[in-house]
Amino acid sequence: MPICSAYVHIPFCRHRCGYCNFTLIAGRDELVDDFLRALEIEIEFKLAELSLAQRVKLDTLFLGGGTPSHLNCDQLERLLGILRERFELDGTTEFSCEVNPLDCSDQKLQALRAAGVNRLSIGGQSFDDQKLQILERDHSGVELLEALKRAREIFPSLSLDLIFAAPDESLAGWRSDLTLAISAQVDHVSTYGLTIERGSAFYGLMQDGYLLELDSDLQLEMYHAAMDELSAAGFEHYEVSSFAQPGHACRHNEAYWFGDPWFAFGPGAASFIDSVRAMNHRSTTTYMRRLLAGQSPVAERESLSPEQVVRERLVFGLRRLAGVNLSDLATTWGDDVERLFQPVLDEYIARGWLSRAGNQLTLTRAGLVISDGLWPRLLEFHAER
Secondary structure: OOOOEEEEEEOEEOOOOOOOOOOOEEOOHHHHHHHHHHHHHHHHHHHHHOOOOOOEEOOEEEEEEOOHHHOOHHHHHHHHHHHHHHEEOOOOOEEEEEEOHHHOOHHHHHHHHHOOOOEEEEEEEOOOHHHHHHOOOOOOHHHHHHHHHHHHOOOOEEEEEEEEOOOOOOHHHHHHHHHHHHHOOOOEEEEEEOOOOOOOHHHHHHHOOOOOOOOHHHHHHHHHHHHHHHHHOOOEEEEOOEEEOOOOOOHHHHHHHHOOOEEEEOOOOEEEEOOEEEEEOOOHHHHHHHHHOOOOOEEEEEEOOHHHHHHHHHHHHHOEOOOEEHHHHHHHHOOOHHHHOOOHHHHHHHOOOEEEEOOEEEEOHHHHOOHHHHHHHHHHOOOOO
16 A cells, blocks of 8 residues: 655644643754754655655645644745655645644744645644643633634634643533634534643642542543534534544544554654554654664564554544444455454443444444543454464
């Protein structure tokens, strides 16, 4: 299968939010120019490694982070020039870029649009100033609304990230966030329940008892509210955390869920090509140092067995509400794929977490809310072939 998707990780941010454990650095803008040079070297190196001498035609390109929009206009222009030199992007390419509300000046938005970005993803998280302060965001609700208004006038597809289940958040407060998102006429909404993970500042606060997670029943109500209110507003709930107006599902993320191969560049970025997953070093400075010294940035490499590939395709595919067709997996597996996942599938169906119609498997509403807890057994259970 040709490699038609690429992810580029830009690790720079103005500051690190309390819940964040992503690969990023804050307050080190002096490194940006050397980073761009290292990124250019990585792209050239990896394409040459695959004997891809010509410009590669991409169906999707996603700039994530970090905060790509934190780069100044000159640096953004250089980044976009590097990408256009090695990748062929045309009117059919979904070209996404993550941005921070405070970076949404007319000048920067116009520069992104002129470079071909046609899908903007704004990391707003909330419109409520108190909640934003708790999450340690650097913008206000009014500034988010203004950013959405400016972006709406420029980009044909506009996505918004929202977080629910922040400390002390009420169901009414979350419903207000959903209402404002709908009224802003965004095309796509990604909703994430706040998870407090090791490596984030919030994790230490939680361990010391200064920060408490919301009651699980309230979190469930919030997730149900997102499903109900966004669906009522015309959004299709097409993936566990994702809602889109018709024609605005994120094609880049769907490439992941379908198990298609993809390039990945930048610190901490993980590619998947020819059943090999290769992850770059998470440290931005180590990533840069290796590349500028002529060394590979890859820190980990794993060759997946056919069984691992099929298991991951089932799990990632089930994240989509359309589900997975076992016949399609059988083509990859070359044998009775259903036997590979038994008796787990029968158990999940009996418990009402999965539904089956012929060879099509889908998550039920009950399965959606606990989906992360379902995957380990599907990934690890081994049947005799």
